Amino acid sequence: MRFRAKIVDLGCLNHFTRVSNTISKLAKTCTLRLSPDKLYFILSDKVANGGVSMWCELGQGNFFDEFQMEGVAADHNEIYLELTPENLSRALKTAQNAKTVKIKLTNKHCPCLTVAVELPSLSSSSRIVTHDIPVGVIPRKLWTDFREPTVPDFDVSIYLPVLKTMKSVVERMKNLSSHVIIEANLKGEMNLKIETDLVCITTHFKDLGNPPWASEDASQDRDSENMAEARIDIKKLLQFLAGQQVNPTKALCNIVHNRIVHFILLHEDVSLQYFIPALS
Amino acid sequence: MDRLVPPSHDEGACIGTNERARRAEARPRPSAREGTRPWVRARRVGREQEAGRRKAGEGQAGAGDMKCLVTGGNVRGKCGATARGGVGGHNLCPLTPAPFRSAGQGRSLAVAHRRRVVLRATGGRALASHRERIPARLSPASCLRRFSSSTTRRPGPPQGQPPRCKVLMKSFLSVFRSLAALEKTVERCCIALSTENSRLVIQLHCKHGVTKTHNLSFQECESLQAVFDPALCPHLLRAPARVLVEAVSPFSPALSEVTLGVSRGRRVVFRSYLEEDTDAARAMMTEMSLSEEEFQQLQAQEGASITFCLKEFRGLLSFAESANLLLNIHFDVPGRPAIFSIEDSLLDGHFVLATLSQSDLCSQEPCRPGQGTHSTTHLDDFANDDIDSYMIAMETTVSEGAAVTPRTPSPVSEEEAEPNVVPGTPPLKKFRSLFFGSVLAPTESPSEPNPVLAEDSEGEG
DSSP states (O other): OEEEEEEOOHHHHHHHHHHHHHHHHHOSSEEEEEOSSEEEEEEOOOGGGTTOEEEEEEEGGGTOSEEEEEOSBTTBOOEEEEEOHHHHHHHHHTTTTOSEEEEEEEESSSEEEEEEEEEOOSSSSOEEEEEEEEOEEOOGGGGGGGOOOOOOOOSEEEEOOOHHHHHHHHHHHHTTOSEEEEEEOTTSOEEEEEEOSSOEEEEEEOOOOOOOOSOOHHHHTSOTTOOEEEEEEHHHHHHHHHHOOSOOSEEEEEEETTTEEEEEEEOSSEEEEEEEEOOO | OOOSSOOSOOEEEOOOSOOOOGGGGGOOOOOTTOOOTTHHHHHHHHHHHHHHHHHHHTTOTTOSOOEEEEEGGGGTTHHHHHHHHHHHHSOOOSSOOHHHHHTTOOEEEEEEETTEEEEEEEOTTTTTTSOOEEEEEEOHHHHOSEEEOOOOOSSSSOTTOOOEEEEEHHHHHHHTOOHHHHHHHEEEEEEEEETTTTEEEEEEEEGGGOEEEEEEEEEEOOOOOOOOOGGGOSEEEEEEHHHHHHHHTTSOTTOOEEEEEEEGGGEEEEEEEOOTTSOTTTSOEEEEEEOGGGSSEEEOOTTOEEEEEHHHHHHHHHHHHHTTOEEEEEEOSTTSOEEEEEEOSSEEEEEEEOOBOHHHHHTTGGGOTTSSSHHHHGGGGGTOOOHHHHOOOOOOOOSTTSSOOOOOOOHHHHHHHOOOOOTTOOOOOOBOOSSSTTTSOGGGSSOSOOOOOSOOOSOOO
């Protein structure tokens, strides 16, 4: 098992840093899956995570100037690592104006993902910072736990409003309630609702548009005004809205009535999916 | 030494205006793990030393009380800076009794001694695990316009004894809080010890005849004297504070100790030090390596290294950086105190930090820089890009059912790893005695677990 990657371009480095910051905001520990073309940050739905799961996919070619890896076996050319994204994000923070950043798999006191940063200095020779991030190597028999989640058979799919606006709305709602009801219909309308003993607040978003999914059969027979709703933990929603730093070109949300809300953020070279289960 | 009101007339020290106290607020909080162990012992030793000093001081006239005055921008930055430097690390309390400490009160010790104002800070933790002292002196010639101290006439304290008192750091700093305002308005600052009503009086004489008077309560106290001599330290590292600030910036704020060493190729290496009880498989190790050229002086052979408290170091760095000073680090073998000194025409400060002793470091052998271990090997990586030279093929997990422990993310194991620790118990540290070595027999230095005298409540970590 070998892995080594190098980033030279500052733009790529910043982008990768933003992705890793996002991941660190969304998960305490996650799985990093390395394959020859792509990197994945995966949080599988465990009870410990409150049922939340995440799937983030990056094309390596868009980030790394060099990317070499050798997986477990020729027919399974992949590496699965368990990692604390916070560490990765902290390591990359020191690489803000780096000349070069190398990320490699090493075996030190334990298996580590080593981030080596070459920083400019006052003298002719560079400063070098290395961070050894301990990782756990996930054996192949457990790989099946980290399969890509299927897009649920949703009732309504809708584009999200500007995430910043949505964030500031949810931020305020969080002060009043610990749950939020997110509902949407096929006419491009979405509502965020909280209901407490004292107050009911609804924020209405209009003309958001519904993405054209290829298989529309399930949602076709729906009354377009009929709302599909899910009551979710407001903290989880806010964590997602506040934590994301990928500036997506498209953001959409799929709602399975009273079951799950599935968020998708799309960027040229990153896609992030986030699942929040509905509460009864 | 228990008198609270020294019988004498007023005296005062006047310090120049335009102090910069702005950093005062930026002090890092002491971490919860800092214990309060050996203060009782410290106190005893303090008394012994005190007695010795008293003897030495006898026969000297005019050491009774103090009064000093400084004007203009002469000591610009000094008072505030000194206070700030002291505070930079932590709270300041020399021999504060436990109740004060548990209340989390920082205290400072302001001593007038032989025509010098000495601000001395000792952390609560200083007397515990780290034993650090921050004496900073203002030399009277340059920064104090007038300094007078009068011999006490009435019975009470022994003759020739300089007044020694401690004030609450917080209240002292609040006087110099707003730097901008101070610089604009204050023309003269007068510090006087009013023994009539037991107050340290700080008067800020401002423009337009405005005078602001602050009366601070104080306590007489004893002082601990650090036993150190930079000249005895064989190793010296000198660099602008700025370089060192950048060198420690990659380290996590939560990290408590850092190892500084000279590694292969005479590169200066900072490396995070993991405590014994930390799980190496969870903690991130960080290492910063700088070329010798970035230092003004590097007088240490390869392999030399010391481990000391990062928080204290950050505190003194922020002080030194604000004044654009060079920092000298005098150090010796692990376990001997390291002396960090700064100096300019008006101020010289010595920050004495304990270092971890050899026996502690031995358990962390692979983590020490300069030992020719892995830590130095990847320095060459940037020149040498051969993938096989450093990428270690790890045991693969293809063989099903092999003796591979599946490392699934399990919060359960995290709980299991936590032993039953009484909250507030400071971790056992084997610091070699810094201040007491000269007084106590070596066998008495704290090598065995010290009992916890009081629960630490000064920080939540």
